[in-house]
Amino acid sequence: MHKYVLKRLILMVPIILGVIFIVFTITSLTPGDPGRMMLGMTASQEAVDKLNEELGFNDPYVVRFAKYLGNIVRGDFGKSYKNNQPVFDEIFARFPTTLKLALASITVTILIGIPLGVLAAVRQYSKLDMISTVSALFIAAVPSFWLALVCILAFSLHLGWFPPNGIGSIAHYVMPTFTLSVVYAASILRMTRTTMLESIRQDYVRTARGKGATPAQVIWRHALKNALLPVVTSMGMSFGGLLGGAVVIEQVFGMPGLGTLLINAIKMKDIPQVMAITIFLATLFCTIMLLVDILYAFIDPRIKARYTS
């Protein structure tokens, strides 16, 4: 198994390189004057030109890319134009907030989506099924930031149950987590329902019932494990979406996370910071997909066999 993990880790390298390449290419197209941004409006044109030359901004694209890669290998992602600090200082300061939000949201997503999806499938055409699938369809159409606004309006401004912004306490995380997770929970619910319905119709489920297994055993022991496979992948993908969604949600709730940092950096054209955040989040996402793949192999012996042989 560790051989497979190693293989997958090695496979991650070209993908991360690809990410760095894409991000670098996009940002290198930015019209802008890094020297001017660092030195401010008052600096002389000469000083700005000199700084640009020193930092290599006048080099050809390939040379700059090679230098950037070289620096990354050494762990140097550059310094922020804004405060001249290594970009990762700020990222590490902000990351816990985003991570907490994302982890809470994925947990809520799983806790709502999978059990409801299973129940809806097992009681197909029941009231519970109707209600949960219709509301899932409806919720999937709601943009999370609008839901966030509506929540603030209702629960903060009018009812005063939760604080509308900030990160001081657990209460601060309730609405952001809810608005971020409910949309993904809806899609996980729909997916679980579909795969469960398929799984219930399989021959091996009939075999289990033919053995005299109880309905609960049939569902949890035989049907669900098989139905979970595609759901697990989808959950991995959702986590990527969650990280992206967090960027917007942090804005609505005024949370000083990575998303807020990124948007400010983009607005300030703080290129090294933007690149570092993007690469960081992409790497995080790749790592999660790797974990998902390992989990997959753990659930499905056929996949495991394919990689260990």
Added chain:
Amino acid sequence: MTQLLVETRGLRKYFNTSRGKLHAVDGVDFSIEEGKTLGIVGESGCGKSTLGRVILRLTDATEGEVLYQGKDILTYGRKKMLDMRKKMQMIFQDPYASLNPRMTVSEIIAEPIRIMKTLEDKQQINRRVYQMMNVVGLSGRLVNAYPHELDGGRRQRIGVARALAVDPAFIVCDEPVSALDVSIQAQILNMLMDLQEEFGLTYMFITHDLSVVKHISDDIGVMYLGQCVELSSSRQLFERPLHPYTQALLDAIPMPDPDHAMGEILKGEVTSPIEPSPGCRFANRCKHAHEACLGQDIPVYQPFPGHQVKCVLYQEGAE
């Protein structure tokens, strides 16, 4: 003596797998006379379907020759091969998966005609489609039906009509009746035999069912793990099966007669055709196996005229 239509020489097809080379077809030589039927029998994994696909160049051979009227078609370029396809057609096993679900019956039958441009005019094509549908016994109201609206037997008739539409001389039938019920199977088998007489067709009939192949074939080749272990006329094979595998295969068929006792049952299972070691591939299941069976490849012996067998038991016969 009648003319040979199709011949293979040293035909091999290997697939690369993660566990090594899979010898799907491993040195098969046979010939089919014009207007006759060669039955290819074997169990799953013996390479019989791959053999049919290699002959029609649906997949590339690793080695060997496929001769059509004496010319090796494996060397043909694109254009020449397209011409060849008018003469060689195929009927597939699964009447559900072998028809494009988005095309109507008439479109499916007309497709080879359109591609190979045997007919250009639309009305001519329609007439040809009509003719083919009549030949295979499909009713006119099905012209615009979709395959999923029809039962297995009718679908297989469409497959036959499609193969016949370009007026081929040689048809590879890959398990054409194994997915059908016995009563429908008999209808299709009779039809295939009628068509052979009517149009002078030459068949290569691939199946796992010895009793089916007995009815339709003039000659029979028995395959085991990529190799042809026995090849003879149909009559000889059933009167005097030589190879222990052929004997076991015949013994395993349950007879529809309660007084007929089951024959001796073959032990073990088919081994993997991945990187087989030299020697007889059947040796590990064979009750006659001894040292001579292992270590080196078994040549083909001919203990009786026209009856070839790949088994050391018949060594003297060859000398």
Added chain:
Amino acid sequence: MSEAFFTIQDLWVRYVTDHETVYAVNGLSLSLKRGQTLGLVGETGAGKTTTALSIMRLLPPRVSRVDQGNILFNGVSLMDLSEEEMRRVRGEKIAMIYQDPMTSLNPVMTVGDQVQEVLELHKKQSRRALYKRVDELFAMVGIPPDRKKEYPHQFSGGMKQRIVIAMALACEPELLIADEPTTALDVTIQAQVLQMIAKLKDELDTSMLLITHDLGVVAQTCDMVAIMYAGKIIESGTVHDIFHNKDHHPYTEGLFGSIPKLTVESRRLSPIEGLMPDPTNLPDGCAFAGRCPACMPICMAQEPDYCQRASHAIKCHLFTGENRGEAV
């Protein structure tokens, strides 16, 4: 001993969807004596599998309707049991072997666990005894017990079917339903599996309902035969009645004419013309009338009764009423 311990009486099953109603089983009756094997023969759509699932009470919920009929097992009506009581019958008293060994095992559970599960469900015993019994079962069907930690995908089709059989026989059931147990297997493997089923059945004194389309398999393994067409049994009797008697239902004649025979020298087969009637729209009278070479006016209008001669029953106008004399 010779009393029927398992009987199906006048069973009617429909499948109802929004679009159509499929009449799958239409008044089927059969009975089975202890220790016997009954072969239920028919083509696709004859209602064989529906019958098997009705016995197990595993018909798909919502769409299926059992309109009428009774299934008696040791004098108890299976229809009257609660779901919980029925659950205790399944796997312990009545077990089933399925057609496709590739899909009937759970791909994400070890084969050992799957066999063990049946025992856990029905037999209270110590862990040690349980493991020992699983090993015994594997040995019984000819699989080395140390392979029980492997997953289904690591076995061939024939091996998987052996595992399914081990599962079915784990609690030594009184009735074994085998639904086309060898159709998906190669002929040499089929012979191995059939032989094994026959041997184990005798050892455990199990009765068997063998569902198949293959008259060869029936001849080699069954004591009694029932031939199904369009959800009804059109002919039944002992193996001798079906394979050696002169009189047969025209459909049975047609089936025999359709199978390619190794022993007879003839090129042409004599198939039944036409197709099975549409199960959503069954004709009045005899369901086979449309394809029958001996069809008479009465066949279109009125459903024939069974003509019973000793153990042999034929549901055909040729053998009933005033036609009786002519045909024989």
Added chain:
Amino acid sequence: MTSKTANWEFSEELFEEYKKKSQIAEVWRRLKKSKTAMLGLFVLTTIILLALFADLIRNYQSMAIEQNIMNRLQSPNSTHWFGTDAQGRDLFARVIHGARISLLLGFSCTAISVFVGLILGSVAGYFGGKIDGVIMRILDSIMSIPAILLSLAIVAVLGQSIPNLIIAMTVAYVPGFARIVRASVLTVIGNEYIEAAKASGLGTFRIISKYVLPNAFGPIIVEITMSVASVIKAVAGLSFIGLGIIPPTPEWGAMLSESREFMRYNPYLVLYPGLAIVLTSLSLNLLGDGLRDALDPRLKD
């Protein structure tokens, strides 16, 4: 013998008939049976019509753009159906003109993404091997960057304009389509009828266009409807954080952003633009769901 069972007369009409029984008509017939899909279609059509004729209903310049401080923050009434915003502009006018932008972006991004995705996905799926490997690795890299981050970065670099937004969204959506197309292609080419087409001498390009893609079409068309909805939501999100469409252009997300500070006492300001987004994407999702069933030729009815 068999040829005698089906003697029927040739008639040209029999063959002509199938043109009338086209597949689109067939799909439509089945789609009509789904009440939810029809509801979705009705709502979507209404929104499209409102967007198309927005100029006739409410003048763009005078109603949706020009500030009119005298009229600011009026609750919904008979003149201003949805009320007015903080600049005194008619909210209804802005919502229906906003529909234009959202639908334009939604459909154009999806169209381009589908086109590029079809090419990349079918090439990768049909040829496999190294070509597949290279294409998929590149797409994997793009997909590893959460879509919204990628779009953010691109818009930030290229500048905030509608064409740039289209580019940004397209880059983010192509990998998804390419993957779906590839997966569908892989399912389809495993079928025996592809072998049959090869046996008839059909070339690679025609196999892809005539056999593979039409059979892979079902999942793709469903994904198209879902993707339009998704793009509309994503654009709104970008505008909401100030990196999409720039005010005063009426865009739903931007309108929500502007309304934030007034929402406590004027909740209708966040209600209507939000509902517009929800209704549009809901109608598309309902339609997509219905299409999924209607497009499956194997479903009997």
